[in-house]
Amino acid sequence: MALLRKEPKSEPTEKWEAQLRKGCLELAILACLWDQRLYGLEILRGLEQNSNLVLAEGTVYPILARLKEDGLLQSEWVEADAGHPRKYYWLTAAGRQKIVSMAQFWNSFAANLNSLLKPVLNGKGRA
Amino acid sequence: MNPMTSNPMIESYFAALANQLSDLPQAKRDEVVRELRAHVFDRLEQITVPTEDDCRTVLKAMGTPEEIARQYRLELLLNRSAWRISPWRMLRTLFRWTLTGIQGYIVFVLALMGYTLGASFYITALLKPFFPHNIGVFISEQGLNIARFPEPPPGAEILGIYYVPVAVFVGFLFTLGTTLAIRFVARHFGKLKQKVAGMAAAA
Numbered sequence: 327m328a329l330l331r332k333e334p335k336s337e338p339t340e341k342w343e344a345q346l347r348k349g350c351l352e353l354a355i356l357a358c359l360w361d362q363r364l365y366g367l368e369i370l371r372g373l374e375q376n377s378n379l380v381l382a383e384g385t386v387y388p389i390l391a392r393l394k395e396d397g398l399l400q401s402e403w404v405e406a407d408a409g410h411p412r413k414y415y416w417l418t419a420a421g422r423q424k425i426v427s428m429a430q431f432w433n434s435f436a437a438n439l440n441s442l443l444k445p446v447l448n449g450k451g452r453a
Numbered sequence: 454m455n456p457m458t459s460n461p462m463i464e465s466y467f468a469a470l471a472n473q474l475s476d477l478p479q480a481k482r483d484e485v486v487r488e489l490r491a492h493v494f495d496r497l498e499q500i501t502v503p504t505e506d507d508c509r510t511v512l513k514a515m516g517t518p519e520e521i522a523r524q525y526r527l528e529l530l531l532n533r534s535a536w537r538i539s540p541w542r543m544l545r546t547l548f549r550w551t552l553t554g555i556q557g558y559i560v561f562v563l564a565l566m567g568y569t570l571g572a573s574f575y576i577t578a579l580l581k582p583f584f585p586h587n588i589g590v591f592i593s594e595q596g597l598n599i600a601r602f603p604e605p606p607p608g609a610e611i612l613g614i615y616y617v618p619v620a621v622f623v624g625f626l627f628t629l630g631t632t633l634a635i636r637f638v639a640r641h642f643g644k645l646k647q648k649v650a651g652m653a654a655a656a
Contacts, residue, residue: 365491366488366491366492367491367492367495367496381516382514382515382516382520382521383492383514383515383516384489384492384515384516384520384521384524385516385520385521385524387485387488387489387492387521387525388521388524388525388527388528388529389524389528391485391525391528391529392528392529395529409494410490410491410494411491412491412495413487413488413491
Protein backbone atom coordinates (compact mmCIF):
# COMPACT_ATOMS: atom_id res chain seq x y z
CA MET A 327 0.00 0.00 0.00
CA ALA A 328 1.88 3.00 1.29
CA LEU A 329 5.12 1.34 0.27
CA LEU A 330 4.65 2.34 -3.32
CA ARG A 331 3.18 5.73 -2.70
CA LYS A 332 5.40 8.48 -3.97
CA GLU A 333 6.17 11.58 -2.09
CA PRO A 334 3.55 14.18 -2.95
CA LYS A 335 5.22 16.70 -5.22
CA SER A 336 2.42 19.21 -5.40
CA GLU A 337 1.83 22.12 -3.05
CA PRO A 338 5.40 22.69 -1.88
CA THR A 339 4.32 25.98 -0.34
CA GLU A 340 1.68 24.30 1.74
CA LYS A 341 4.19 21.77 2.95
CA TRP A 342 6.61 24.50 3.88
CA GLU A 343 3.91 26.32 5.79
CA ALA A 344 2.94 23.15 7.63
CA GLN A 345 6.53 22.53 8.67
CA LEU A 346 7.03 26.10 9.74
CA ARG A 347 3.83 26.03 11.72
CA LYS A 348 4.80 22.80 13.39
CA GLY A 349 8.23 24.05 14.37
CA CYS A 350 6.81 27.24 15.80
CA LEU A 351 4.04 25.48 17.66
CA GLU A 352 6.46 24.08 20.17
CA LEU A 353 7.94 27.50 20.81
CA ALA A 354 4.48 29.04 21.15
CA ILE A 355 3.30 26.37 23.59
CA LEU A 356 6.31 26.87 25.82
CA ALA A 357 5.84 30.65 25.62
CA CYS A 358 2.19 30.34 26.72
CA LEU A 359 3.35 28.60 29.86
CA TRP A 360 6.00 31.18 30.70
CA ASP A 361 4.28 32.62 33.76
CA GLN A 362 1.28 30.41 34.36
CA ARG A 363 0.01 26.90 34.74
CA LEU A 364 -2.47 26.01 32.05
CA TYR A 365 -4.43 23.03 30.83
CA GLY A 366 -4.63 22.02 27.19
CA LEU A 367 -7.65 24.05 26.20
CA GLU A 368 -6.28 27.18 27.84
CA ILE A 369 -3.05 26.79 25.94
CA LEU A 370 -5.07 26.46 22.75
CA ARG A 371 -7.00 29.62 23.55
CA GLY A 372 -3.72 31.42 24.09
CA LEU A 373 -2.52 30.21 20.71
CA GLU A 374 -5.75 31.05 18.92
CA GLN A 375 -5.67 34.64 20.04
CA ASN A 376 -2.61 35.58 18.10
CA SER A 377 -1.81 33.06 15.47
CA ASN A 378 -3.03 30.50 13.02
CA LEU A 379 -0.63 27.95 14.41
CA VAL A 380 -3.13 25.24 15.21
CA LEU A 381 -5.02 23.38 12.56
CA ALA A 382 -6.37 20.41 14.50
CA GLU A 383 -6.80 21.06 18.22
CA GLY A 384 -5.99 17.49 19.14
CA THR A 385 -2.46 17.76 17.80
CA VAL A 386 -1.41 20.03 20.65
CA TYR A 387 -1.65 17.14 23.10
CA PRO A 388 0.92 14.86 21.51
CA ILE A 389 3.37 17.77 21.54
CA LEU A 390 2.63 18.44 25.20
CA ALA A 391 3.23 14.75 25.89
CA ARG A 392 6.61 14.88 24.22
CA LEU A 393 7.66 18.11 25.90
CA LYS A 394 6.83 16.42 29.17
CA GLU A 395 8.81 13.35 28.23
CA ASP A 396 11.72 15.61 27.30
CA GLY A 397 11.58 17.01 30.83
CA LEU A 398 10.63 20.52 29.73
CA LEU A 399 7.15 20.36 31.23
CA GLN A 400 5.59 18.92 34.31
CA SER A 401 1.91 18.12 34.67
CA GLU A 402 -0.72 17.37 37.27
CA TRP A 403 -4.41 16.52 37.30
CA VAL A 404 -6.43 19.10 39.17
CA GLU A 405 -10.07 18.73 40.18
CA ALA A 406 -12.25 21.51 38.83
CA ASP A 407 -15.80 22.77 39.30
CA ALA A 408 -16.51 21.52 35.81
CA GLY A 409 -17.06 18.05 37.22
CA HIS A 410 -14.00 16.54 35.60
CA PRO A 411 -10.35 17.08 36.43
CA ARG A 412 -8.04 18.89 34.03
CA LYS A 413 -4.42 18.23 33.32
CA TYR A 414 -2.35 21.31 34.06
CA TYR A 415 1.09 21.89 32.64
CA TRP A 416 3.92 24.11 33.77
CA LEU A 417 7.55 24.70 32.83
CA THR A 418 10.33 22.87 34.61
CA ALA A 419 13.65 24.57 35.22
CA ALA A 420 14.95 22.90 32.07
CA GLY A 421 11.89 24.10 30.17
CA ARG A 422 12.47 27.61 31.37
CA GLN A 423 16.05 27.54 30.14
CA LYS A 424 14.95 26.04 26.86
CA ILE A 425 12.31 28.65 26.10
CA VAL A 426 14.73 31.45 26.89
CA SER A 427 17.32 30.13 24.49
CA MET A 428 14.65 29.38 21.89
CA ALA A 429 13.28 32.91 22.20
CA GLN A 430 16.74 34.41 21.80
CA PHE A 431 17.42 32.28 18.78
CA TRP A 432 14.08 33.17 17.27
CA ASN A 433 14.69 36.84 17.80
CA SER A 434 17.97 37.04 15.94
CA PHE A 435 16.78 34.54 13.37
CA ALA A 436 13.64 36.54 12.60
CA ALA A 437 15.56 39.81 12.51
CA ASN A 438 18.04 38.45 9.98
CA LEU A 439 15.36 36.96 7.83
CA ASN A 440 13.24 40.08 7.96
CA SER A 441 16.06 42.25 6.71
CA LEU A 442 16.62 39.72 3.96
CA LEU A 443 12.97 39.83 3.03
CA LYS A 444 12.65 43.59 3.08
CA PRO A 445 13.45 44.14 -0.61
CA VAL A 446 11.14 41.28 -1.55
CA LEU A 447 8.25 42.73 0.36
CA ASN A 448 8.95 46.25 -0.88
CA GLY A 449 8.86 44.95 -4.43
CA LYS A 450 12.08 46.75 -5.24
CA GLY A 451 15.50 45.47 -6.16
CA ARG A 452 16.73 43.50 -9.13
CA ALA A 453 15.29 44.22 -12.51
CA MET B 454 -22.90 16.46 34.76
CA ASN B 455 -23.10 17.38 31.15
CA PRO B 456 -25.89 15.61 29.25
CA MET B 457 -23.44 14.95 26.45
CA THR B 458 -21.11 12.82 28.55
CA SER B 459 -22.55 9.59 27.25
CA ASN B 460 -23.21 10.73 23.72
CA PRO B 461 -22.61 7.77 21.39
CA MET B 462 -20.76 9.93 18.89
CA ILE B 463 -18.25 10.97 21.52
CA GLU B 464 -17.99 7.46 22.88
CA SER B 465 -17.23 6.01 19.48
CA TYR B 466 -14.68 8.76 18.85
CA PHE B 467 -12.75 7.86 22.00
CA ALA B 468 -13.17 4.15 21.44
CA ALA B 469 -11.56 4.67 18.04
CA LEU B 470 -8.79 6.75 19.59
CA ALA B 471 -8.07 4.14 22.27
CA ASN B 472 -8.04 1.50 19.60
CA GLN B 473 -5.63 3.50 17.45
CA LEU B 474 -3.33 3.95 20.42
CA SER B 475 -3.27 0.26 21.26
CA ASP B 476 0.52 0.13 20.98
CA LEU B 477 0.96 2.63 23.80
CA PRO B 478 1.09 1.21 27.34
CA GLN B 479 -2.36 0.98 28.91
CA ALA B 480 -1.69 3.66 31.54
CA LYS B 481 -0.48 6.12 28.96
CA ARG B 482 -3.38 5.41 26.66
CA ASP B 483 -5.93 5.93 29.44
CA GLU B 484 -4.26 9.19 30.31
CA VAL B 485 -4.42 10.43 26.72
CA VAL B 486 -8.09 9.54 26.38
CA ARG B 487 -8.89 11.16 29.71
CA GLU B 488 -7.14 14.36 28.75
CA LEU B 489 -8.76 14.68 25.34
CA ARG B 490 -12.13 13.79 26.84
CA ALA B 491 -11.75 16.67 29.30
CA HIS B 492 -11.02 18.92 26.34
CA VAL B 493 -14.17 17.85 24.49
CA PHE B 494 -16.35 18.29 27.57
CA ASP B 495 -14.88 21.71 28.22
CA ARG B 496 -15.66 22.72 24.68
CA LEU B 497 -19.22 21.44 24.93
CA GLU B 498 -19.81 23.12 28.25
CA GLN B 499 -19.30 26.49 26.60
CA ILE B 500 -22.48 25.79 24.71
CA THR B 501 -25.67 26.07 26.75
CA VAL B 502 -27.53 23.21 25.12
CA PRO B 503 -25.16 21.29 22.90
CA THR B 504 -26.75 19.53 19.95
CA GLU B 505 -25.50 16.64 17.87
CA ASP B 506 -24.17 19.16 15.40
CA ASP B 507 -22.20 20.91 18.12
CA CYS B 508 -20.70 17.59 19.09
CA ARG B 509 -19.71 16.94 15.54
CA THR B 510 -18.12 20.38 15.24
CA VAL B 511 -16.13 19.95 18.45
CA LEU B 512 -14.87 16.53 17.44
CA LYS B 513 -14.03 17.76 13.98
CA ALA B 514 -11.96 20.60 15.44
CA MET B 515 -10.03 18.00 17.42
CA GLY B 516 -8.96 16.14 14.31
CA THR B 517 -9.64 12.49 13.53
CA PRO B 518 -8.61 9.79 16.02
CA GLU B 519 -6.26 8.41 13.36
CA GLU B 520 -4.53 11.75 12.97
CA ILE B 521 -4.14 12.29 16.70
CA ALA B 522 -2.94 8.74 17.30
CA ARG B 523 -0.42 9.14 14.50
CA GLN B 524 0.91 12.31 16.09
CA TYR B 525 1.24 10.58 19.44
CA ARG B 526 3.12 7.70 17.93
CA LEU B 527 5.42 10.00 16.03
CA GLU B 528 6.14 12.21 19.02
CA LEU B 529 6.45 9.51 21.65
CA LEU B 530 7.85 6.50 19.86
CA LEU B 531 10.42 8.30 17.80
CA ASN B 532 11.41 10.25 20.84
CA ARG B 533 11.85 7.11 22.85
CA SER B 534 13.89 5.50 20.12
CA ALA B 535 16.18 8.46 20.20
CA TRP B 536 17.01 7.84 23.82
CA ARG B 537 16.66 4.16 24.52
CA ILE B 538 18.62 1.37 22.99
CA SER B 539 16.00 -1.37 22.95
CA PRO B 540 16.41 -3.06 19.56
CA TRP B 541 12.79 -4.19 19.62
CA ARG B 542 11.47 -0.67 19.96
CA MET B 543 13.91 0.66 17.40
CA LEU B 544 12.85 -1.92 14.87
CA ARG B 545 9.20 -1.31 15.54
CA THR B 546 9.63 2.40 14.98
CA LEU B 547 11.74 1.79 11.92
CA PHE B 548 9.13 -0.53 10.54
CA ARG B 549 6.76 2.41 10.39
CA TRP B 550 9.32 4.24 8.28
CA THR B 551 9.55 1.39 5.86
CA LEU B 552 5.93 2.02 5.00
CA THR B 553 6.79 5.54 3.95
CA GLY B 554 9.32 4.79 1.27
CA ILE B 555 12.53 3.28 0.10
CA GLN B 556 14.80 5.19 2.52
CA GLY B 557 12.93 3.83 5.50
CA TYR B 558 13.06 0.36 4.02
CA ILE B 559 16.82 0.46 3.53
CA VAL B 560 17.42 1.71 7.05
CA PHE B 561 15.15 -1.00 8.37
CA VAL B 562 17.00 -3.78 6.52
CA LEU B 563 20.41 -2.48 7.61
CA ALA B 564 19.22 -2.20 11.20
CA LEU B 565 17.86 -5.71 11.08
CA MET B 566 21.24 -6.94 9.80
CA GLY B 567 23.10 -5.08 12.53
CA TYR B 568 20.92 -6.47 15.27
CA THR B 569 21.02 -9.96 13.81
CA LEU B 570 24.81 -9.85 13.78
CA GLY B 571 24.80 -8.67 17.39
CA ALA B 572 22.36 -11.38 18.35
CA SER B 573 24.42 -14.11 16.70
CA PHE B 574 27.43 -13.15 18.81
CA TYR B 575 25.28 -13.46 21.91
CA ILE B 576 24.08 -16.86 20.74
CA THR B 577 27.62 -18.15 20.10
CA ALA B 578 28.60 -16.93 23.56
CA LEU B 579 25.71 -18.89 25.04
CA LEU B 580 26.58 -22.04 23.08
CA LYS B 581 30.33 -21.91 23.63
CA PRO B 582 30.26 -23.92 26.90
CA PHE B 583 28.30 -26.68 25.16
CA PHE B 584 30.33 -26.80 21.93
CA PRO B 585 33.81 -25.70 23.03
CA HIS B 586 35.42 -27.24 19.92
CA ASN B 587 33.04 -25.76 17.39
CA ILE B 588 32.81 -22.19 18.61
CA GLY B 589 35.64 -19.76 19.29
CA VAL B 590 38.16 -17.74 17.35
CA PHE B 591 39.96 -20.11 14.99
CA ILE B 592 42.96 -18.82 13.09
CA SER B 593 44.28 -20.71 10.09
CA GLU B 594 45.73 -20.05 6.62
CA GLN B 595 42.14 -19.72 5.44
CA GLY B 596 41.62 -16.82 7.74
CA LEU B 597 39.44 -16.34 10.76
CA ASN B 598 36.52 -18.57 11.73
CA ILE B 599 34.01 -18.19 14.53
CA ALA B 600 31.89 -21.32 14.35
CA ARG B 601 31.32 -24.38 12.21
CA PHE B 602 29.17 -27.46 12.57
CA PRO B 603 29.43 -30.41 12.76
CA GLU B 604 33.19 -30.40 12.03
CA PRO B 605 35.19 -27.83 14.02
CA PRO B 606 36.73 -25.03 11.95
CA PRO B 607 40.37 -25.42 10.83
CA GLY B 608 43.18 -23.89 12.83
CA ALA B 609 43.77 -23.35 16.50
CA GLU B 610 41.26 -21.78 18.82
CA ILE B 611 42.95 -18.88 20.57
CA LEU B 612 40.52 -17.64 23.21
CA GLY B 613 39.21 -20.71 25.04
CA ILE B 614 36.50 -19.92 27.52
CA TYR B 615 37.39 -16.23 27.30
CA TYR B 616 35.45 -16.35 24.06
CA VAL B 617 32.26 -15.93 26.11
CA PRO B 618 32.93 -12.45 27.53
CA VAL B 619 34.59 -11.35 24.29
CA ALA B 620 31.59 -12.46 22.20
CA VAL B 621 29.16 -10.80 24.59
CA PHE B 622 31.17 -7.62 24.30
CA VAL B 623 31.35 -7.75 20.52
CA GLY B 624 27.63 -8.54 20.35
CA PHE B 625 26.94 -5.56 22.55
CA LEU B 626 29.11 -3.36 20.34
CA PHE B 627 27.14 -4.38 17.27
CA THR B 628 23.82 -3.77 19.01
CA LEU B 629 24.93 -0.42 20.35
CA GLY B 630 26.53 0.53 17.05
CA THR B 631 23.36 -0.25 15.17
CA THR B 632 21.28 1.74 17.61
CA LEU B 633 23.65 4.71 17.43
CA ALA B 634 23.59 4.54 13.65
CA ILE B 635 19.79 4.54 13.66
CA ARG B 636 19.77 7.45 16.05
CA PHE B 637 22.11 9.33 13.77
CA VAL B 638 19.92 8.63 10.80
CA ALA B 639 16.83 9.51 12.81
CA ARG B 640 18.32 12.84 13.75
CA HIS B 641 19.60 13.45 10.26
CA PHE B 642 16.36 12.52 8.64
CA GLY B 643 14.16 14.38 11.06
CA LYS B 644 12.68 15.47 7.79
CA LEU B 645 11.55 11.93 7.33
CA LYS B 646 9.49 12.17 10.46
CA GLN B 647 7.76 15.25 9.14
CA LYS B 648 7.25 13.57 5.86
CA VAL B 649 5.46 10.76 7.60
CA ALA B 650 3.25 13.27 9.31
CA GLY B 651 2.73 15.19 6.09
CA MET B 652 1.78 12.12 4.15
CA ALA B 653 -0.46 10.98 6.92
CA ALA B 654 -2.24 14.30 6.78
CA ALA B 655 -2.49 14.11 2.99
CA ALA B 656 -3.90 10.57 3.06
